[in-house]
Amino acid sequence: MTGGDGRSDPKRELWLAWYATVAFYSLYAVVFFVVTRTQPPGKPWYGPVEVAAWFSGHHRGLLVGFALIFVLGGLSATSIALITYSIRRMSVSRAFAYSYLILYAIAAVPGFLFICVAMTVGAMRPGRDPAVLRWLYDLGFLSFSGTMGVFLVGSLIWMTAILLDQNRVFPKWFGYMNLCNALTEVVVAPSWIFHGGALAWNGTIAWWINVVVFGLYTGVFITLLRRMILREDFGRGPLPDLAPTMSGPGEAAAEVAAA
Amino acid sequence: MGTTFDRRLFVVWLVLVGITLAYVGLDHSLGGGTTLSASAAVTVGAIGLALVKVRIIMREFMEVRHAPPLLRRLTDLLVVVMAIAMIGAYAAGRTLG
Amino acid sequence: MTSAGGGTAVAAATGPATGSGHVPGQPDMWFFVVFESLIFTSYFCVYLFHRARHEGAFLQGQSHLVLWLGVLDTVVLLTSSWAVARCVQHARAGRHRPALRAAVLTAACGLAFLALKLVEWARLIHMGRTFTSSEFFQFYFFLTGIHLVHLLIGFVVLGVLVRRLSDRERPSQQAVETCATYWHTVDFFWVLIFALLYVVR
Numbered sequence: 207m208t209g210g211d212g213r214s215d216p217k218r219e220l221w222l223a224w225y226a227t228v229a230f231y232s233l234y235a236v237v238f239f240v241v242t243r244t245q246p247p248g249k250p251w252y253g254p255v256e257v258a259a260w261f262s263g264h265h266r267g268l269l270v271g272f273a274l275i276f277v278l279g280g281l282s283a284t285s286i287a288l289i290t291y292s293i294r295r296m297s298v299s300r301a302f303a304y305s306y307l308i309l310y311a312i313a314a315v316p317g318f319l320f321i322c323v324a325m326t327v328g329a330m331r332p333g334r335d336p337a338v339l340r341w342l343y344d345l346g347f348l349s350f351s352g353t354m355g356v357f358l359v360g361s362l363i364w365m366t367a368i369l370l371d372q373n374r375v376f377p378k379w380f381g382y383m384n385l386c387n388a389l390t391e392v393v394v395a396p397s398w399i400f401h402g403g404a405l406a407w408n409g410t411i412a413w414w415i416n417v418v419v420f421g422l423y424t425g426v427f428i429t430l431l432r433r434m435i436l437r438e439d440f441g442r443g444p445l446p447d448l449a450p451t452m453s454g455p456g457e458a459a460a461e462v463a464a465a
Numbered sequence: 466m467g468t469t470f471d472r473r474l475f476v477v478w479l480v481l482v483g484i485t486l487a488y489v490g491l492d493h494s495l496g497g498g499t500t501l502s503a504s505a506a507v508t509v510g511a512i513g514l515a516l517v518k519v520r521i522i523m524r525e526f527m528e529v530r531h532a533p534p535l536l537r538r539l540t541d542l543l544v545v546v547m548a549i550a551m552i553g554a555y556a557a558g559r560t561l562g
Numbered sequence: 563m564t565s566a567g568g569g570t571a572v573a574a575a576t577g578p579a580t581g582s583g584h585v586p587g588q589p590d591m592w593f594f595v596v597f598e599s600l601i602f603t604s605y606f607c608v609y610l611f612h613r614a615r616h617e618g619a620f621l622q623g624q625s626h627l628v629l630w631l632g633v634l635d636t637v638v639l640l641t642s643s644w645a646v647a648r649c650v651q652h653a654r655a656g657r658h659r660p661a662l663r664a665a666v667l668t669a670a671c672g673l674a675f676l677a678l679k680l681v682e683w684a685r686l687i688h689m690g691r692t693f694t695s696s697e698f699f700q701f702y703f704f705l706t707g708i709h710l711v712h713l714l715i716g717f718v719v720l721g722v723l724v725r726r727l728s729d730r731e732r733p734s735q736q737a738v739e740t741c742a743t744y745w746h747t748v749d750f751f752w753v754l755i756f757a758l759l760y761v762v763r
Contacts, residue, residue, distance in 0.1 A: 382594035386601065399694060404608050404700075
């Protein structure tokens with residue numbers, strides 16, 4: 207599909223952003239869960255001795271994994287940008303898009319980078335005082351889990367935009383899914399208070415169930431962004447549905463039914 | 466509300482309130498008051514009654530009764546899944562405790 | 563309660579015929595109902611699992627709750643559900659004023675629940691039972707707290723419902739039903755929470 211004047215496919219740029227988004231989330235998952243093993247998080251009740259042991263056990267993973275994040279973490283911008291783009295494509299005021307963009311751009315610093323910095327600092331000098339290590343450990347995990355407020359408001363902005371939107375950029379059920387995601391952010395708030403149990407930063411409720419919901423949510427929005435790009439007509443009105451040949455007949459039927 | 470009063474809906478409300486009051490009976494069957502003792506029967510009974518109420522709320526208040534078969538079956542499945550999950554979690558806790 | 567013969571005549575006057583295949587509200591809202599129910603169920607499972615492992619401690623904490631307050635809470639929310647169901651029926655039949663009154667009754671019940679909940683919390687905190695004082699109360703305040711958040715969102719949803727009811731230009735029965743569907747989840751989540759916190763032994 208080519209645009210006029212022999213210009214390259216205008217969607218190519220969108221696809222570039224989408225693939226970068228997929229790359230970012232894959233990198234994120236691999237670095238946090240496999241390389242650094244900072245997720246699932248360390249136990250909040252560890253004393254300085256256990257924390258020092260944790261750091262030496264995770265030493266190389268932390269340095270390698272977070273070095274990767276420091277280099278490639280900027281890819282996260284594409285995810286935010288694409289979502290902002292999707293909000294701009296909606297019939298709602300552009301204020302929604304700008305608010306979302308600002309919020310998430312800011313949220314990345316405490317919610318994402320602090321843990322990278324704190325853990326790398328901790329791993330950098332193995333002989334560091336365990337009490338200081340514990341301080342870094344707390345800072346890292348708490349900032350990762352506890353700064354949910356910004357993401358919460360961001361989800362609500364996206365939700366409101368989707369529900370008000372008349373251009374059918376996203377199905378309404380995804381709007382409601384944003385509410386579910388936002389509510390799970392509320393659930394993490396008590397992790398500042400508890401050193402153990404279901405509501406601690408590694409708890410069954412505050413971490414495990416939250417991660418399942420967040421994982422589903424992320425998978426869903428990446429898929430929906432892909433559909434948006436497929437449907438994009440660069441107009442200002444409602445996005446057309448996918449033609450039956452581009453998706454399965456079942457999907458097209460569901461699209462019509464959901465409209 | 467006169468002639469538009471929906472008797473069925475009101476009866477549903479009465480039934481739901483009745484079941485809620487039945488909980489008090491369930492509580493007293495263990496001698497309420499200060500001495501509380503664990504009881505798997507009460508636990509399972511309480512969960513069961515709650516799910517009966519949930520299904521009634523869905524069928525009657527949420528009008529699932531008039532919904533397409535898919536939604537009716539989906540909500541029934543949801544209630545069943547909740548029952549199995551909750552009772553399962555409780556049983557798991559008791560055996561692993 | 564299965565759809566027995568009896569009420570079909572009344573149902574025809576106030577609602578679609580049984581089995582007519584009418585989805586109440588936006589189908590999308592039902593996604594929320596199912597998804598959120600599953601999330602709450604997972605919270606309940608965690609609670610029940612922990613409870614079964616520390617029965618004594620949980621019973622201890624539970625003894626400080628007043629069953630009757632829980633019963634009252636439940637009856638209030640059941641009434642609110644009844645009210646919003648009436649609202650949907652009135653709106654469907656074009657009875658605008660009664661629909662509005664029913665919506666107001668729903669909100670009033672919601673406020674009553676909120677007041678009761680705050681009183682109950684105040685009483686417990688005054689007694690020294692707080693979020694951090696025991697495992698039972700950790701779950702108690704967590705479950706009632708997250709439920710309260712849903713209730714507060716419910717007030718916003720009721721606001722949307724009233725706005726759409728009053729909108730003569732673009733009347734939308736579907737919007738009214740969608741909002742009602744959300745409100746009912748606030749009710750049935752409480753039904754479950756009440757049973758789990760106040761009755762389960």
